[in-house]
Amino acid sequence: MSDTSPYDCYPVMMRLQGKRCLIVGGGPVAERKLEGLLAAAADDIVLVSPDATAEIRELSEAGRLRWERRHYREEDMAGAWLVFAATGDKALNASVGRLAERSGKLVNVAHESELGNFITPSILRRGELLVTVTASGNSPSFSRLLRKELEARYGDEYGITVKRLGQLRKLALEQLADGKLRSDVLEQAADEALARGNERKDIQQWLNELTDKIRGR
Ligand SMILES: C[C@@]1(CC(=O)O)c2cc3[nH]c(cc4nc(cc5[nH]c(cc(n2)[C@H]1CCC(=O)O)[C@@](C)(CC(=O)O)[C@@H]5CCC(=O)O)C(CC(=O)O)=C4CCC(=O)O)c(CCC(=O)O)c3CC(=O)O
Ligand SMILES: NC(=O)C1=CN([C@@H]2O[C@H](COP(=O)(O)OP(=O)(O)OC[C@H]3O[C@@H](n4cnc5c(N)ncnc54)[C@H](O)[C@@H]3O)[C@@H](O)[C@H]2O)C=CC1
Numbered sequence: 001m002s003d004t005s006p007y008d009c010y011p012v013m014m015r016l017q018g019k020r021c022l023i024v025g026g027g028p029v030a031e032r033k034l035e036g037l038l039a040a041a042a043d044d045i046v047l048v049s050p051d052a053t054a055e056i057r058e059l060s061e062a063g064r065l066r067w068e069r070r071h072y073r074e075e076d077m078a079g080a081w082l083v084f085a086a087t088g089d090k091a092l093n094a095s096v097g098r099l100a101e102r103s104g105k106l107v108n109v110a111h112e113s114e115l116g117n118f119i120t121p122s123i124l125r126r127g128e129l130l131v132t133v134t135a136s137g138n139s140p141s142f143s144r145l146l147r148k149e150l151e152a153r154y155g156d157e158y159g160i161t162v163k164r165l166g167q168l169r170k171l172a173l174e175q176l177a178d179g180k181l182r183s184d185v186l187e188q189a190a191d192e193a194l195a196r197g198n199e200r201k202d203i204q205q206w207l208n209e210l211t212d213k214i215r216g217r
Contacts, residue, residue: 006114007136011121016042020079024072024096025086026052029110033084038064039125046080048072049087074099086110113137122147127159128166161193167203168210176211185210 021042023030026049034056037045045065047056052067060067068076072092077083083105085096090111097115100107109116121134122143131150133143168189176182188210192199199206 007138009119009134009136011132011134013130014040014082016040016082019044019081021045021082021084022076022080023047023049023084023086024076024092025049025084025088025110026056026067027086027088028053030084030086031055033086033108033110033120034059034065036120036123037082039123046076048076072096077103077105080105083107084110085116124150124154125159126154126156127163129154129158129162157197160198164198164203165189165193168207171203171207175207181211181214184214188214 016037019042021037021044023034023037023045024047026047030047030049031053034045034047038059046068047060047065048068048070050069050071052060052069056065056067059065072087077096077099080100083096083100085093085100085107087093087110093109093111094115097107097109101117106118107116108118108120113119119134119137121132122140124131124133124147131147131154133146133150135142169186172182172185176185185207189206192210201209
């Protein structure tokens with residue numbers, strides 16, 4: 001007998017640019033999923049719902065998504081890559097989930113996660129640093145609370161830190177041919193960045209200092 005549960009999940013980070021994302025529903029849950037997509041720079045979002053929250057309306061007026069102001073139809077599914085079934089109608093959510101799954105799409109079903117094939121974590125964004133938290137469906141409230149705790153601990157400066165580490169790594173890949181030296185340097189850089197934050201050092205100078213330090217060990 002297998003010991004798996006629907007709570008067993010594999011996390012991924014997806015690029016959504018150029019991918020059609022379909023949201024069915026226009027309430028607070030649809031709004032939250034929409035905001036998550038926009039934060040990830042999704043640029044082809046269609047939301048189908050006869051009504052929508054004030055925030056969704058505003059975003060639609062600002063051109064951030066296309067709002068189809070009507071009930072869902074099966075044809076809406078054509079061309080969608082990522083689907084959210086987030087209406088208050090559970091039978092409809094389930095049928096959106098079934099159709100999407102049958103046609104090999106990624107689908108999230110808001111009222112009962114097991115009817116879809118992915119769930120959404122709570123997300124802390126600091127520039128390109130993302131910390132995602134999930135209790136795998138056991139407790140969205142716990143995920144939310146833990147995210148808030150992390151938010152207080154890790155401020156905006158971490159986005160800058162990650163950016164600087166990226167620039168340093170790019171230089172290291174260009175300049176340090178010795179793989180062992182490079183990985184030691186990058187590990188040391190991460191260590192320093194975590195301990196001391198963003199020192200206002202020129203990136204090339206930082207790389208030189210790290211390289212000297214590792215070589216001198
Ligand atoms: C399985 C999952 C599927 C999915 O939606 O992807 C799911 C499912 C369900 N949520 C329900 C309820 C609530 N969800 C929230 C909030 C969030 N829910 C999110 C994710 C997930 N919710 C996935 C699991 C993630 C995990 O466990 O870690 C977050 C993290 C991310 C996001 O929504 O993008 C976001 C917080 C974002 C943030 O603030 O950081 C709150 C709190 C609030 O609204 O303030 C409540 C009320 C309190 C409570 O129930 O705990 C219900 C019952 C519906 C009903 O009663 O009808 C179901 C249905 C079911 O359990 O199957
Ligand atoms: N996964 C999650 O994070 C959570 C999920 N839920 C569940 O998510 C669902 C939605 O929650 P809320 O946004 O609070 O509901 P809501 O009742 O505020 O909004 C439902 C939306 O669905 C739209 N809708 C209804 N019939 C439709 C149709 N045929 N086609 C297109 N749109 C249609 C309505 O116009 C409305 O905008 C509920 O089933 C709820 O149980 C609730 C809380 C959190």
